[in-house]
Amino acid sequence: MRNRQLYILASLLAVAGLSIFLFKYQTLGFPVRADAETQVWNVEAAVNFEPGPASVKVTLQIPSLTPGFTLLDESFVSRGFGLSTHNTTNGREAQWAVREADGPQTVYYRALVYRDPAKATEDSTPPFPEIPEFDEPSRIAVDGLIAEVRRQSADVASFTSELLRHIDNAGSDQYVRLFLSATSSPNAKAQFATRVLAAAQVPARVSHGVYLKEETAAARTVPLLEVHDGVEWLYFDPVTRAQGWPQDFLVWWRGNGPIADVDGGVDVDVSLAVQRSVLNSLEVAERRMDSMGSQAFDFSLFSLPITTQAVYSVLVMIPIGALVIVLLRNFVGIKTFGTFMPVLVALAFRETRLLWGIVLFAVIVALGLLIRFYLERLRLLLVPRLTCVLTVVVILMAGISVLSQRLDIQPGLSIALFPMVIISMTIERMSIVWEERGASEALQEGIGSLVVAALTYVVMGIPWLSHLIFVFPELLLVVLAVTLLTGRYTGYRLLELKRFRSFAKPANPAGSPP
Amino acid sequence: MSVLARYRSLTESGVLGLNKRNGDYIMRFNPRRLYPLVDDKLQTKQLAIKAGIAVPALYGVIETQHDIRELGTMVAGHREFVLKPAHGSSGDGIIVIAGRSGTRYRTINGTLLDTEFLNHHLSNAISGQFSLGGIQDTVIVEAMVHFSPHFESLSFEGVPDVRVIVFRGIPVMAMVRLPTRQSHGKANLHQGAVGAGIDIATGTTLGGVMSGEVIDTHPDTGVVIAGLTIPEWDTMLDISARCYELTGMGYIGVDIVLDRDLGPLVLELNARPGLAIQIANQQGLLRRLEICEELANFDAPPAERIAFAKQHFAHPVGPVISPAEMEGQIG
Numbered sequence: 001m002r003n004r005q006l007y008i009l010a011s012l013l014a015v016a017g018l019s020i021f022l023f024k025y026q027t028l029g030f031p032v033r034a035d036a037e038t039q040v041w042n043v044e045a046a047v048n049f050e051p052g053p054a055s056v057k058v059t060l061q062i063p064s065l066t067p068g069f070t071l072l073d074e075s076f077v078s079r080g081f082g083l084s085t086h087n088t089t090n091g092r093e094a095q096w097a098v099r100e101a102d103g104p105q106t107v108y109y110r111a112l113v114y115r116d117p118a119k120a121t122e123d124s125t126p127p128f129p130e131i132p133e134f135d136e137p138s139r140i141a142v143d144g145l146i147a148e149v150r151r152q153s154a155d156v157a158s159f160t161s162e163l164l165r166h167i168d169n170a171g172s173d174q175y176v177r178l179f180l181s182a183t184s185s186p187n188a189k190a191q192f193a194t195r196v197l198a199a200a201q202v203p204a205r206v207s208h209g210v211y212l213k214e215e216t217a218a219a220r221t222v223p224l225l226e227v228h229d230g231v232e233w234l235y236f237d238p239v240t241r242a243q244g245w246p247q248d249f250l251v252w253w254r255g256n257g258p259i260a261d262v263d264g265g266v267d268v269d270v271s272l273a274v275q276r277s278v279l280n281s282l283e284v285a286e287r288r289m290d291s292m293g294s295q296a297f298d299f300s301l302f303s304l305p306i307t308t309q310a311v312y313s314v315l316v317m318i319p320i321g322a323l324v325i326v327l328l329r330n331f332v333g334i335k336t337f338g339t340f341m342p343v344l345v346a347l348a349f350r351e352t353r354l355l356w357g358i359v360l361f362a363v364i365v366a367l368g369l370l371i372r373f374y375l376e377r378l379r380l381l382l383v384p385r386l387t388c389v390l391t392v393v394v395i396l397m398a399g400i401s402v403l404s405q406r407l408d409i410q411p412g413l414s415i416a417l418f419p420m421v422i423i424s425m426t427i428e429r430m431s432i433v434w435e436e437r438g439a440s441e442a443l444q445e446g447i448g449s450l451v452v453a454a455l456t457y458v459v460m461g462i463p464w465l466s467h468l469i470f471v472f473p474e475l476l477l478v479v480l481a482v483t484l485l486t487g488r489y490t491g492y493r494l495l496e497l498k499r500f501r502s503f504a505k506p507a508n509p510a511g512s513p514p
Numbered sequence: 515m516s517v518l519a520r521y522r523s524l525t526e527s528g529v530l531g532l533n534k535r536n537g538d539y540i541m542r543f544n545p546r547r548l549y550p551l552v553d554d555k556l557q558t559k560q561l562a563i564k565a566g567i568a569v570p571a572l573y574g575v576i577e578t579q580h581d582i583r584e585l586g587t588m589v590a591g592h593r594e595f596v597l598k599p600a601h602g603s604s605g606d607g608i609i610v611i612a613g614r615s616g617t618r619y620r621t622i623n624g625t626l627l628d629t630e631f632l633n634h635h636l637s638n639a640i641s642g643q644f645s646l647g648g649i650q651d652t653v654i655v656e657a658m659v660h661f662s663p664h665f666e667s668l669s670f671e672g673v674p675d676v677r678v679i680v681f682r683g684i685p686v687m688a689m690v691r692l693p694t695r696q697s698h699g700k701a702n703l704h705q706g707a708v709g710a711g712i713d714i715a716t717g718t719t720l721g722g723v724m725s726g727e728v729i730d731t732h733p734d735t736g737v738v739i740a741g742l743t744i745p746e747w748d749t750m751l752d753i754s755a756r757c758y759e760l761t762g763m764g765y766i767g768v769d770i771v772l773d774r775d776l777g778p779l780v781l782e783l784n785a786r787p788g789l790a791i792q793i794a795n796q797q798g799l800l801r802r803l804e805i806c807e808e809l810a811n812f813d814a815p816p817a818e819r820i821a822f823a824k825q826h827f828a829h830p831v832g833p834v835i836s837p838a839e840m841e842g843q844i845g
Contacts, residue, residue, distance in 0.1 A: 330533055379634035382641030432643065436606050437705060490534035497520040502728055502793060503527040 006488055010481040017477030029116075030471050031281030033464060038284040040072060040114040041212045042275040043219075043250065047108075049265035051101035057263040058107055060270075061208075061253030064092040069212075069250050070116035072287050077108040090205075090255035105265070113212075113250060114284060126205075126228055129198040138178065145175035146200045156202055156229035157243060160193070164225070164241045167193055190223040190238040191256050203228040206238075208259065209251040210272055219272040221252060221259060282471065301473060314347065316469045319479050321346055321456040326486050328452050333493030336449040337426045344419040345449070346457035351414040354457060358450060360400065360415050361423075365446065367396050368427040369434070376431070390424040528801025529792055535765075536786075539803065543682060543764025544785050551761045552783040556600040556654055561760050567753050568779045570596070571657040582636045585655070594658035597632075599639040601651045605700050607644030609635060610658060622658075623671060623699065659779060662772040664745050668692050668708075670734040672699030676712070676750055676770045676778075679787055679799065682812040683758035684819045685751050686802040686827060688712040689794040690719060690744065695734045703790040708732060710739045711795030715828035717747025723793045750778045751823070755816040757783055767791075795829075802831055 024030040029038075047058055062085070063071060076083050081096035096107045134142055149166060153159040166173050167189050171182035179192055190206040197204035204227045210219045224246070225236040235245050252272075253259060262268045286302065301312050321343040328334045336342055349357035371392045375385055397415050404413060426449070434442035460466070469475055492500075524531075530539075551557050562569045573595055574588035575581075589595045593614065599607040609632070610622040618626045636653055638644075645651045665674040672693030679687045689709045693699045696706030703709045708729065711720035722729050722739035731738050744750065754768040757780065767787025770778050792799050805826050806812075810819070 333532070379630070381637055382643050432606075441704075488537060490531070490537045492521055492524055492529070492531040493533060494517070496529075496531050497517060497524065499726060499789075500524055500527075500529050500793065501520070502723070502726070502796065503524055503529055503798070 003488060006484055010484045013477045013481040013484070017474045017481070020474040021472045021478075024472060024474075029281070029285045031285065032468060032471075033281075036281035037278040038114050038281045040112055040277055040279050040284065041250075042273075042277060043111050043113060043210065043212070044273045044275070045109045045252075045259070046106055046271050046273070047260045047262070048104060048106045048267075048269045048271070049262045050267040051098075051103075051105055052264045052266065054264050055097065055099045056101050056105070056265050058096040058265070059261045059263070060094045060096075060107070060109055061090075061255075061257070061259050062092050062094050062109055063111060063113075063250065063252050065254075066113065066251050067245065068115065068247075069113045071111055071113055072284060073112040075110045077110065079105070081107060090257075091253050093253075112287075114279075115248075126203040128201055129203050131201070132195050132198050134199075141175045141178045142196055142199050145173075145196060148175070150200070156227060157234055159200070159202070160197070160204075160225070160227045160234065160236055161241050161243060163193055163196060164189075164236060164238060167238075168241065186239045187223045190225045193225055193238060194256070197227060205254055206256060207251045207254045209249050210274060211246070212248045212250050212274055212276075214274075214276075216274050219274045221272065222249075224249065224251075226254075301470060313466065313470045314350070316473055316476065317460045317466050318343060318347075319476055319483075320465065320469065321460045323479055323483055323486075324456045324459050325452060326483060328455065330486060330489060331493060333495035334448045334452055335445050336452050337429050337445055338422070338449075341422050341426060342449055342453035342456050344422050345453040346460055348418045349453065349457040350461065351417045354454060356414075357457070358454065360418070361450065361453075363400070364393060364396055364415070364418065364423055365427055365430065368393055368423065369431055372427050372431045376435075386424060386428055389427050390420060393420045393424050393427070524798075528798030528804070530789060530799040530803070532789065534800065535789060539681075539765045540786060544766070545762070548761055548763050549785055552763060552766065552785045554600050554652075555598060555602075555782050556652060558761070558780075558783050559654065559656075562757075562780055565756065565760050567756060567760065568776060569656075570659055570773075570779050570781070573655040573657065576636055576640065576653040576655065579637055579640060582633050582640075585632070585636065588655050592657070596654075596656050596658050597636065597639075598654045598656065599644040599651050600654055601642075601645035601649065602639075603644075605702055607635075607639050612658065659771045659781075660774040662745065662774045664772065665690070665692065667735055667737040668710075668732050668739065668742065670695045670699065670732075672697070672701060673771055675701045675781060676744065676772070677787070677791060678750065678754040678768045678770065679791060680754050680758055680766050680768055681803055681806050682764045682810075683755055683814075683816065684806050684810055684812070685714060685754050685823045686806060687791055687795055687797065687799055688714060688750075688754075689791045692722070692732060692739075694724065694732070696724075703788070703794075708739065709790055709794030710742075711791075711797065711829070712744060712747075713829035714751075715824045717744040717750075718742065719744065720795060720829060723790075723796075726793060728796070745772060746777050748820075751820045752816060753778060753780055755819050755823075759816075797829070797831060802827055805831070 025032060031038075045060060045062075047060055049056075049058070058081070062074070064087070076094060076096075078096050080101070081098045083094065083096055085092060085094045094109055145163075145166060149159055149162045153162045166176055167180065170176045170180040170184060170189070176192075180189060184192075187206070187208075194204040194206055204225065207224045207226055208221045209224065210221055223238055225238050227234045227236065234243060236243050237246065260268060260270045301309060301316075304312065322340060325336070325340065325342060329336070345357075345361060348361075352360060368389060372389055375388055380388065397418060397420065400415050401413050404410070404415075426446075430442050430446055433445060551561065556575060559569050559572060563572070573592060574584070576585065589611075594610075594612050596611070597609045602608065609627070611619045611627075612622045613620040615626055618628050619632060620626055639653050640651055642649050642651050659673055661673045668674065669692045674690055674692045676688060676690050678685045689711050691701040691703060692708040692710065693701050694706055694708055698705065701707050706725060708722045708724045710722040712718070713720060719742040720740055722732070724733060730740070750770050754770065757766060757768045758764075761783060763783070763785055765785075765787075767784035769781040769784065771781050773779050789799070809826070810822050812819075814822070
């Protein structure tokens, strides 16, 4: 009964910890590795124009709905222009306005995006389009085209690709050549397709974007035909007629309008540039939280001042160290002085490094023991004696630090971080065990403590583990669950197998007298 | 032998491990609030006296630094006495005085101690040097046990004692601990004393172990260990079984010494008795505990519980065979 409660509690904790972990990892994009980097693209649009004499208003379409990519950061650069951004039916636009401008002008829009497979092509189902108006001959041609295409197709997808095939043969197709020529731009072809599809009561639109494949100083925007079949959007490349979402395609804007429109200016020229770079994944996650207005970061350890963060990056590893102690004590059966003394010593090892840590620890404890044996002869009362040992330990530590400074041994200085109270208690306990149980038992327990401290230090120092726990502190719930489970381990300890070795003979069910 | 095979053979022998002892027996049957009764040897002693269980006579108690000066008056009428920290563990801090020499005290090994040394020792003991966790302690001044010559050939200096594990009032396993030169006369297996299992049914000793190794003869005296009859065995079983009613603790070790004149005396109770008794008996404790849980009536009077123990724990105790398995063997 108690066990079942324990299992339920442990699994609840583990599930809670793991689900927060997975959510942060998958949805929020927190990196599980310290050196994880995310590829990001800097996409920049520059609008150059010659302003007229009166006020100037520049309207630039900017990305809003970008399947496959997430907008991390954006910035608007101009000189002396007022800026505003609006949401429109087709997406978003930025508007720069100025009353007066002199000489050639450039305004910039810059966006930082990264690939995000989780970013789906979420969109609402559009209403049925209004039938566009054509003059009489055009209407007849369009009706004929629709009738012929419909005859050769079965559904919206095949209708669209058949239509695109007709449009592609603009030069020879009897209907299409009324509207397009063989040299018409892909954009014009895509826009004509949306008109025909609208006439056939199929919602369609053109989206324009750039391919983020390689770095280009002058990227070209490419149209993409989006057709809604009543359930979902289908995507067609108007040139190759390939169906499906193209890889690396960043949608910039939708609709039939141009990317930029300058009211009160001439010689408008829009240039796009794509630049690839890498950012630390953690930084990407953080900036993304910011742009999403998510609170996940505000309530993480990253919201703390940097010095406090440094403290917690150590503190969150202590449960891991304690878990190592649990394993070594309850599963292996190593004896140590004091339950958590090895964890504190392991923390001190972080500064001294392992080898020096062990040397310094052994030196201090050995010297402390010598002094303690002498103090025993003076017959001091317990608390004053402990205080004497503590004082001596501090003096020894200071002495070693000064000496190592003289000898230019750097690690000697970091001895200052040794937990002196713990060391004093260790010396006291060790000397009592020494006297009561003999030197071998005292040394055995002392070495046991050191081995446990060293192992704890090694585990607590695993870089990916400390990164993982610091970025995902909820994993401590999983550690807690594991610890709860180990608390009910009632099997033999590894060293008990050795202790009871006289029982370990071939099975003898009757049990003969020894 | 592989780790797994060893593990399995321990399971088959019904050996009780530390984790299982702590988790399934001590935690379940020794309520925390009762611990002071056994951890404080003074309380145990007073309870035992009240219940009519024989213990070494109490001469006095030293509770404060001030009381140390009273030691002289306390032991004025007694040539021999024992100083024992009430919270000491595994014999730490015990001093046995067997006589005087002028103003000095002579210990059982012949060392002469002056008053100053004794006072320092007592003051350390009161400060908690020998207690678990270093808590304030008291020192019991009690009568020295004149140990029965019965074990003389089987011990080197020191006092041999009998340890009985009592599970909810049923004596399940017992051993006699024989001091050696290596253990400095202490009856402590950790320090190198010899442990010899005792057949619960007959009170005769089985083979011995020392430092985890099976031995046939005492290392210092050369006397064969097995086959010795423990005197007043039934009395020992009786007082250990009654220690259950004394404390209410379900899993205890009862330490008994045999006095030349007074017979078996309870020295102390232990709420966390060690597991070495299994090695001394070459028998697993777990199997016996399981037999008790399956078959015993724990509410029966001590005599019935002893009868149960004698019936089921005659050496050697074989593995528990479930009815289904038995059928399988017959079929």
